Amino acid sequence: MTLDAVLARIDADLPQATDRLLDLLRIPSISTDPAFKADCDTAADWLVADLQSLGIKAEKRPTPGHPMVVGHVDGDGPHLLFYGHYDVQPVDPLELWDRDPFDPEVQDTASGKVIRGRGSSDDKGQLMTFVEACRAWKAEHGSLPCRITFFFEGEEESGSPSLVPFMKENAEELKSDLALICDTGLFESRVPAIVTMLRGLLGEEITITAPDKDLHSGMYGGVAMNPIRVLTRILASLHDDEGRITVPGFYDGVPELPDEIRQQWQGLAFDHAKFLGDVDLSVPAGETDRTPIEMIWSRPTCEVNGIWGGYTGAGFKTVLPSKASAKVSFRLVGDQDPHVIRDNFRKMVQDALPADCKVSFSEHGAGPASITETSDPAFEKARVALSDEWQIPAAYVGCGGSIPIAGYFQNILGTTPMLVGFGRDDDQIHSPNEKYDLESFHKGIRSWARILDALT
Amino acid sequence: MTLDAVLARIDADLPQATDRLLDLLRIPSISTDPAFKADCDTAADWLVADLQSLGIKAEKRPTPGHPMVVGHVDGDGPHLLFYGHYDVQPVDPLELWDRDPFDPEVQDTASGKVIRGRGSSDDKGQLMTFVEACRAWKAEHGSLPCRITFFFEGEEESGSPSLVPFMKENAEELKSDLALICDTGLFESRVPAIVTMLRGLLGEEITITAPDKDLHSGMYGGVAMNPIRVLTRILASLHDDEGRITVPGFYDGVPELPDEIRQQWQGLAFDHAKFLGDVDLSVPAGETDRTPIEMIWSRPTCEVNGIWGGYTGAGFKTVLPSKASAKVSFRLVGDQDPHVIRDNFRKMVQDALPADCKVSFSEHGAGPASITETSDPAFEKARVALSDEWQIPAAYVGCGGSIPIAGYFQNILGTTPMLVGFGRDDDQIHSPNEKYDLESFHKGIRSWARILDALT
Known part of the structure; x- marks a missing residue:
């Protein structure tokens, strides 16, 4: 059976495949920090060259930000598209890494x-x-099994400003029968999974200005x-106090979980004590009337991801600062509209400002939630293959x-996305010491x- | 008249005096940052040498932190002590300085x-x-007018941990008839002033820990x-909501302003619109039932001087951080006990912690307020001299x-302190672009x- 030959070749080639991944991981393609712009470009070049080595017509495609990599190969049967992202998260706090994040x-x-190494799980390892x-398929068969489009992005960790x-602009070129996306994980680090429900994300940065310069708190403290x-x-x-988010209209479009999904999730026997215990916590912090798995998969959230203002160095400085800032993100579900929520959040902040204070906002992405329709027989075929x-x-x-x-594949291209990934809960993506299990790879x-094999 | 000769010499020597101050300002003696420890030592050495050049028996005296400088000169009449500090505030944000803070x-x-330059007003310029x-007195008279002790500290901007x-330990050596302290300003940048009411200061740093590592807000947001x-x-x-501080027992020991002082302050016609307008504000932020001059001189405050946590760099990172920290200071008045307030503040924070969260505290100084008794005739003599x-x-x-x-002079040594200084409201002490008017100097x-002359 030819699948067996492909699998045997994958097993035999694993050391070389790992070396290729380590090569890619050495490129510090941090998309959010302009200092790494050239590195993002280098990562894109690396991927173009690797796809070309498989006989795929691949090229780097410019955007106002980091480039896309697009490759095509012809074939019979269904037209599949595969999406991954080659950019990675920043690495700070660097002192918490046990080794150089880019010396994997x-x-x-x-x-x-x-x-x-940074990006080993999110998403270079998964992409590869x-x-x-x-590569293994082509080595055994001389060609790939069907028409495939490869589509790699370099801005996923910075809100994907160029993606939509x-x-x-390239809708005709990117339309396919099914979009395969590899940026998710195994359920409970163990069960292979196809993700059919994803939260959206809205990012906002706010800066409050009160006095127009830093002041001495002895002279101005209490009065300024x-x-x-x-x-x-x-x-x-x-x-x-119940953990609900107070932005006006925030819960508009948040659906109640259908009973059958709730029952299915209960059947998964999610161990929230272990999930929280792994990070030294015990009590779920979300809405008090929701179960932890609901909070994570089906409820919207608001988190402050960063805050800063005044003197933050060693020792003490009795400054009364001019400015204070925070980065705030919202995870969205159902039909919550990120643009409406952004407007309402900004209005809420404006309305809460005391006299003399000013606020400025900057955007960091706004994507809605998505729920995938799984009636396409490809889903059941893929599920069996994973099993x-x-x-x-x-x-x-x-x-x-x-x-x-x-959501974009669904709404812009009319293509159903299928999310399959192999990350584990302890991969420390977005954190120091990110890893990807060799078994996941x-x-x-x-x-x-x-x-x-199953789809073609 | 010999005073005239001294004043004339001061006028003639001003360029040289200014050059000496510029020399001292070039030493980056930031006491709060361990990176500048050697520079604090250098500033102390500079002062020892300068005092010795006036025939004063001066030496650097070690402490567990930065050294003290102590000098003595004998003489008849009253025994005066003069106090100043040679350490300076940190300089960040450095990008807001128009020139190198240590290239004055x-x-x-x-x-x-x-x-x-940094320290020009607070306190090197005032000390000098x-x-x-x-120096001018000695040049004209051949000796100083009375017995004088010089006492310079290098930790004033970092909570004076070694001072008490x-x-x-050196109480007998440091006792005097009057302690002159030059670390204050002209009233409204214009009226010479002797400060008789000073607020105390309590500094606390708090760090809250929730999960034991930074997490991905997609995976853990809402539940952790x-x-x-x-x-x-x-x-x-x-x-x-009324601007009152909620730490339990905080207002214990806060006196109401005596009527005669309130009337005297009203007579000063403090222009709070201009005071706030100078920093682009208009509405006083303190207790709603107090006047601005009361807020600044006679009411206690609580200010957050710094806050930090999570991702604070360019772009966005959807981290759910493990830790968040703040530096908090309290200005104290009357008989407020800084140690009791520290305990009550810490208990309030502990009591407000949700399940799973931990807090750690570190101290940054705790000094009570002081009110000076002005019945010593030296005060009226000095007031006339200033006038x-x-x-x-x-x-x-x-x-x-x-x-x-x-307060320490009063309580530890039994010496009355007299605070005279020449700073102006726009000196930007503790801020970028600190300056000292040449006229003040x-x-x-x-x-x-x-x-x-008046006291001897």
């Missing part, structure tokens, strides 16, 4: 071998699972308004994260080979 | 010549007014407690700042010569 290596750990499956315009006092009052008011590889029945699940591109590649 | 110069401005007055132990949310709620609760120099009747005033040393030197 394979490490032995108590729970097996891991690939350690599909590329390596294609690029998809609209302190912007940190204003900012903390506003941020503290974003949640009520065969992992020897555990694969599940349709929700996901707390936000992959706005899933290996079985991830094998999973895609099985899915390609 | 004399600049022409619309309102006259100024000495620009007295030293230069002594040093004063206690965010320490920024906890910190902002706690900080926002420190003031009620003569500035050609404006000098006033006894309050001060929003905290100079805990005033010049007339400050002349003021001390007149005071020395």
Whole structure:
């Protein structure tokens, strides 16, 4: 059977595939920080060259931000598109990394071998699972099994500002029968999963200005308004005592969970005590009348992701600062409209400002939630293929994260997205010491080979 | 008349005196930052050498922190002590300085010549007014007019941790008839003033920890407690809607202003519209039932001087951080006990912590307020001398700042402190572009010569 040959080749080629991934991980393609612009470009070039080595017509496509990588290969049967992103999160606090985040290596750990380095799981390692499956397939068959479009983005970690315009401008080229997206994880680090419910994401940065310069708190303290006092009052008011978010109209469009989904999720026996215990917590922090799995998969959130103002160095300085800032993000579900929520949030902040204070806002992305229709038989075929590889029945699940591109494929291109990924809860994505289990990488590649076989 | 000769010499020597001050300002003696420890030592050495050049037996005296400088000169008449501090505030945000803070110069401005640089006003420039007055006196008379002890500290901007132990250990040596302290300003930048009411200062740093590592807000947002949310709620609760501070027992020991003082302050016709307008504000931020001058001179305050947590760089990072921190200071009046308030503040924070959250505290100084008894005839003599120099009747005033040393002289040594200084409201002490008017420096030197003459 030819699938067996492809899987055997994947097994034999794993050391070389790992070396290729380490190569890609060495490129510090942090998209959010302009200092790394050239590195993002280098990562795109690397991918173009790698796709070309598989006989794929690939090229770097400019955008106002970091470039897209688009590749095409012809073939019979369904037209598949594969999406991944080559950019990575910033690495600070750097002092918490055990090694240089961009000097990756394979490490032995108590729970097996891991690939350690920024982007190993999110998303370079996951992106390469599909590329390596294609490489093995082509080596055994001489060609890929069907028409495939490769579509790699370099701005996913910075709100994807160029993505929607690029998809609209190139809609005909990017339309396909099914969009495969590899940027999610195994359920409970164990169960292969197809994610069918994703939260949206709205990012806002706010800066409050009170006096027009930093002041001495001895001279002005008590009489001049302190912007940190204003900012903390506003941020503290974003949640009520029951953990509900207070932005006016915030819950408009938030659906109640259908009973059958609720029952299915209960059947997953999610261990929230372990999930929280892993990070030294025990009590869920969200709405008091919701279960933890509902909070993560189906309820909207508001989090302050960063705050700063005044003197933050060693020692003490009795400054009364001129400015204080925060980065705030909202995870969205159902039909919540990110643009309406942005407007309402800004109005709420404006209305809460005391006399003399000013506020400025800057945008950091606004993507709605998405729910995937799974009636296409490809879903059940992929689910069976995943179950065969992992020897555990694969599940349709929700996901707390936000992959706005899933919604864009559906809404802009009319293409159904299928989200399959192999990350684990302890991969520390967005944190120091990010890793990707070698097993995730290996079985991830094998999973895609099985899915390609099942769909063609 | 010999005073005239001293004043004439001060006038003639002003360029050289200014050069000496510029020399001292070039030493970046930031006491709060360990990176500048050697520079603090260098500033102390500079002062020892300068005092020795006046025939004063001066030496650097070690402490667990930065050294003290102590000098003695014998003489008849009263025994005076002069206190100043040679350490300076940090300089960040550095990008807001128009020139290197430690490359000082004399600049022409619309309102006259100024000495620009960190420490020019707080406190190196003020400290040197007295030293230069002594230099001119000695040059004219061959000796100083009375027994004088010079006492310079290097930790005033970082909470003076070594000061009280040093004063206690050297109490006999430091006792005098009157302690002259030059670290205050002209009232409304114009009226010579002796400060008789000073606020105390309590500094606390708090760090809230929720999860034990930084998390991805997509995976954990909504279900894991965010320490920024906890910190902002706690900080926002420190003031009620009327601007009163909510720490339990905070107002214990806060006296009501005596009627005669209230009337005297009303007579000063403080222009709070201009005071706030200078920094682009218009509405006083303190207790709604107090006048601005009361808020600054006689009411306690609570200010957040710094806050930080999560991702604060360019762009956006959807991190749910493990920790969030703030620096909080309280200005104290009357008999408020800084140690009791520290305990009550810490308990209030502890009591407000949700499940799973931890808090750690670190101390940054705790000094009580002080009110000076002005019945010693030296006060009226000094007031007249100041009035003569500035050609404006000098006033006894309050001060929003905290100079805990005033209380220490009174309580530890039994020496009455007399606070005379020549700073102006726009000196930008603790801020970028700190300056000291050349007029403040010049007339400050002349003021001390007149005071020395009047007291001896």
